[in-house]
Amino acid sequence: MALTESDVEKIAHLARLSVTERERAEVTARLTSILGMVDRLQAVDTAGVEPLAHPLDATQPLRADLVTETDRRDDYQRVAPAVENGLFLVPKVIE
Amino acid sequence: MHRQTLAALSRGLAERRHSSVELTRHFLDRIAAHDPGLNSFITVTTESALTSAAEADKRRSAGEAGPLLGLPLAHKDIFCTTGVRTSCGSRMLDNFVSPYESAVTARLAAAGMVMLGKTNMDEFAMGSSNETSFYGPVKNPWDTTRVPGGSSGGSAAAVAARLAPAATGTDTGGSIRQPAALCNLTGIKPTYGRVSRWGMIAYASSLDQGGPMAQTAEDCALLLSAMSGHDPRDSTSLAEPVPDYTATLGDGLQGLRIGLPKQFFGAGLDAGTERCVREAIAVLEKLGARVIDVDLPNLDLSVPAYYVIAPAEASSNLSRYDGVRFGHRCANPQDLTDLYERSRSEGFGAEVKRRILVGTYALSAGYYDAYYLKAQQVRRLIRDDFVRAFRDVDVIAGPVSPTTAFRLGEKTSDPLAMYLADIYTLAVNLAGVPGMSVPCGFDGGLPVGLQLIGNYFSEGKLLNVAHRYQQETGWHTRIPEAYA
Numbered sequence: 001m002a003l004t005e006s007d008v009e010k011i012a013h014l015a016r017l018s019v020t021e022r023e024r025a026e027v028t029a030r031l032t033s034i035l036g037m038v039d040r041l042q043a044v045d046t047a048g049v050e051p052l053a054h055p056l057d058a059t060q061p062l063r064a065d066l067v068t069e070t071d072r073r074d075d076y077q078r079v080a081p082a083v084e085n086g087l088f089l090v091p092k093v094i095e
Numbered sequence: 096m097h098r099q100t101l102a103a104l105s106r107g108l109a110e111r112r113h114s115s116v117e118l119t120r121h122f123l124d125r126i127a128a129h130d131p132g133l134n135s136f137i138t139v140t141t142e143s144a145l146t147s148a149a150e151a152d153k154r155r156s157a158g159e160a161g162p163l164l165g166l167p168l169a170h171k172d173i174f175c176t177t178g179v180r181t182s183c184g185s186r187m188l189d190n191f192v193s194p195y196e197s198a199v200t201a202r203l204a205a206a207g208m209v210m211l212g213k214t215n216m217d218e219f220a221m222g223s224s225n226e227t228s229f230y231g232p233v234k235n236p237w238d239t240t241r242v243p244g245g246s247s248g249g250s251a252a253a254v255a256a257r258l259a260p261a262a263t264g265t266d267t268g269g270s271i272r273q274p275a276a277l278c279n280l281t282g283i284k285p286t287y288g289r290v291s292r293w294g295m296i297a298y299a300s301s302l303d304q305g306g307p308m309a310q311t312a313e314d315c316a317l318l319l320s321a322m323s324g325h326d327p328r329d330s331t332s333l334a335e336p337v338p339d340y341t342a343t344l345g346d347g348l349q350g351l352r353i354g355l356p357k358q359f360f361g362a363g364l365d366a367g368t369e370r371c372v373r374e375a376i377a378v379l380e381k382l383g384a385r386v387i388d389v390d391l392p393n394l395d396l397s398v399p400a401y402y403v404i405a406p407a408e409a410s411s412n413l414s415r416y417d418g419v420r421f422g423h424r425c426a427n428p429q430d431l432t433d434l435y436e437r438s439r440s441e442g443f444g445a446e447v448k449r450r451i452l453v454g455t456y457a458l459s460a461g462y463y464d465a466y467y468l469k470a471q472q473v474r475r476l477i478r479d480d481f482v483r484a485f486r487d488v489d490v491i492a493g494p495v496s497p498t499t500a501f502r503l504g505e506k507t508s509d510p511l512a513m514y515l516a517d518i519y520t521l522a523v524n525l526a527g528v529p530g531m532s533v534p535c536g537f538d539g540g541l542p543v544g545l546q547l548i549g550n551y552f553s554e555g556k557l558l559n560v561a562h563r564y565q566q567e568t569g570w571h572t573r574i575p576e577a578y579a
Contacts, residue, residue: 008452015410015455016417016435017448027452033511034453038399041469044476051471052478054301055287055527056551060330075194081424088419091428 003032096121097257098574101166101314104260108155108165115155115165119148119209122167126211126258129578133234135243135252137172138180139212147209154207162317162341164207169259171250172213173220174200174305175294183296184216184228184246187422187442197294198326199263199305206321211259215249218444219413220270220298222246223513224506227446232503235278236575237541241500244274250308251278256578261309261318265295267302268401269495269520272532275308276495276544279534281561281571282308283315286551287527288333290319291326299408300331302401302524311571312533312561316340319554335552343555344562348382351560352488354389359493359519367538372494375535375545378567379492379560389484389491393476397522400477402514403457403470404525409447410454416442449510478526485528485550490560492547494519495532499541519546529554533561534570542570 003011008028012019019027073086082089096104096118107113123141130136144167151165175181175193182188200210217227225233225248235243236256243252247264251274254262264271266284275282283306290305297303307318323337353376360369380386418424418438425441428434443451457466484491497516506513523530528551535545545564549557565571 003456011452011456011459014459015451016414016432016439017443017451018436018440019448027449030449030510031452031456034402034449034514035456037511037514038403038453038457038466038470040399041396041403041473042465044393044396044469044473046469046472046476049472049475051468052475053471054331055478055525056333058288058331058333061327063327072194076420079191079194079421081418081421090419091430091434093431 003028003035097125097260098579099260100310101260101317102311104166105162109160115148115151115209116145118165119144119167119211122211122259129256129258132239133236133252133256134231135215135233135249135256135258136169136212137182137184137215137230137249140179140210143179144209144211147204151207151209159207161206163203163321165209167209167211167259168203169211169214169250169253169262170200171216171247171263171265173216173265173296174263175296176200176210176213179213181213181296182229184218184230185442185444185447186229187416189229190423191421195294198291198328199295199322202321202324214253214262217246217248218447219296219409220246220265220267221409221446221450223269223273223517224501225249226503226507227444229444234503235500236578237278238500241502241541242277244277244496244500246270247274247308251275251280254278254280254308254310255575257574261307261314263305264308265303265305266524267298267405268524269517271306271308272495272520272530272544272546273517275532277500277542279542279571279573280308281310281312281315281531281533282306283319283531283554283557284523284529285319285323285554286529288331289552289554290322291324291329291332293326293328297412299405300412301408302405312558312565313341313344316344316558338555340555340558343559346559348379348384348560348563351379351384351490353379353384353386354484354488354491355386356389356391356394356484356491356493358391358394363497363518364494365498365538368494368496368498368543371536371538371543372545375564376492378564382563382567387488389488391480391484391522393473393480394522395518396473397477397525398515398518400470400473400525401517401521402453403466404474406450406454407457407467408454410451410458413447413451446510474525477522481526481528489556490547490549492545495544495546499538499543523548527551529557531557531561533564536570
């Protein structure tokens with residue numbers, strides 16, 4: 001199906017990506033051509049076919065509810081763009 | 096020394112003909128001399144390589160004798176390595192120094208292997224030509240005006256030019272096999288779940304699988320034996336026992352049943368590539384194999400199914416890059432939405448954004464059933480085709496890529512043409528079965544790969560078939576002249 005530029009704007013917002021006005025026409029055309037190729041799936045008869053999420057149909061293993069992780073906050077925050085007193089800093093959210 | 100396989104270098108270490116430090120220095124010197132023309136490395140870890148090599152030599156003096164102890168290799172920059180930048184080919188992670196070590200690199204390090212550096216790749220492993228990397232394209236050592244394939248293009252080029260004797264790769268839709276084919280290497284994508292994904296940066300989690308890229312099937316067997324095994328930190332890791340893949344390499348091929356799907360030899364396959372692949376199958380027949388026609392009727396649906404499922408999983412996996420906890424952050428964000436949107440838009444390249452948008456659309460309300468569920472249903476049909484085929488045959492053979500290496504820039508303006516060229520590799524990931532690429536000839540001076548596909552957990556059989564083929568042929572021993 002053909003996407004409109006406003007569809008692309010909506011999808012981009014859902015994905016938290018910004019598509020500039022300059023890029024919008026090209027991105028719309030590219031996505032439309034990809035979705036056009038993908039649309040071949042619609043013609044396939046899949047009535048009664050179970051969707052396959054894991055190639056071996058494996059289920060998620062369970063483990064005992066025990067603490068296995070050690071506290072490595074400082075290591076992990078060393079790669080963060082902005083931290084203070086062990087907290088991640090973001091722009092003010094609540095006025 | 097660089098003309099030798101891992102197995103030969105390993106014997107040299109055991110017989111004290113060279114030390115790990117000497118080997119490591121030799122390959123580091125080759126990287127310094129040749130990589131500026133290839134761009135196959137993002138990071139070269141000179142100092143830590145020499146330290147690990149000295150450590151390996153010490154372990155050997157103390158009486159240790161593992162087959163991989165002291166052998167150098169390169170890692171695709173998708174594997175997290177403690178204290179070393181792990182970029183995944185993206186501006187988003189250009190500043191990311193990993194605080195932890197991936198399962199694959201940890202296992203190989205424990206076996207005594209020495210990391211030479213981190214190799215270039217398509218951004219977040221999304222691409223088939225290594226042209227989407229933030230660090231620029233990689234050149235194919237066989238012809239530097241051509242692509243090495245992707246996404247493990249840096250690993251492929253580095254080993255093809257013998258800047259490293261072997262490398263790790265990952266394969267979500269062909270990213271080990273296709274660059275191996277285009278660069279004359281032997282590479283294997285194991286059964287889904289065979290190799291732990293822990294610490295391997297996620298692209299499409301139900302398809303991603305790590306594996307080795309090397310000069311021979313024997314070298315792949317050595318590496319895969321060490322890389323494989325259950326890991327409780329990866330919930331999809333399988334508890335199946337890991338055989339010693341080197342033990343069965345020499346098994347006879349008498350009575351081996353090879354399936355040829357007609358879908359692998361139809362329109363779109365280059366005549367020169369087809370000739371090489373058919374000649375390789377004839378060699379296997381001479382070794383006692385029997386050829387049987389098989390049908391993979393849904394193979395052509397693997398492209399649309401893959402390009403729904405992989406982007407859908409990618410859009411979810413890549414939502415973690417938010418500019419808050421790690422990775423790129425934009426300057427002076429106005430508010431939280433601006434922080435997310437600008438950090439992500441600046442950090443990701445065009446192909447990654449495209450796949451995130453396709454995936455977001457496929458998962459969004461009103462389209463989920465029509466796209467994502469439908470693709471998963473078709474995925475089962477594709478998987479069932481393989482299950483059915485493997486009732487009659489032991490391995491399936493065909494081409495890896497419809498053509499030899501294409502020119503840099505040739506397909507960048509048309510992403511769809513690039514997607515369609517993945518036709519012979521995508522189904523293997525969707526089904527989760529193992530597949531490998533084996534050098535099987537040259538067309539116009541460029542290498543061609545034979546693809547061998549096996550049933551679940553039949554890595555040993557694939558490596559056995561490839562090894563016997565390599566005992567009869569010399570294609571895999573060829574090195575591009577400029578790097579000999």
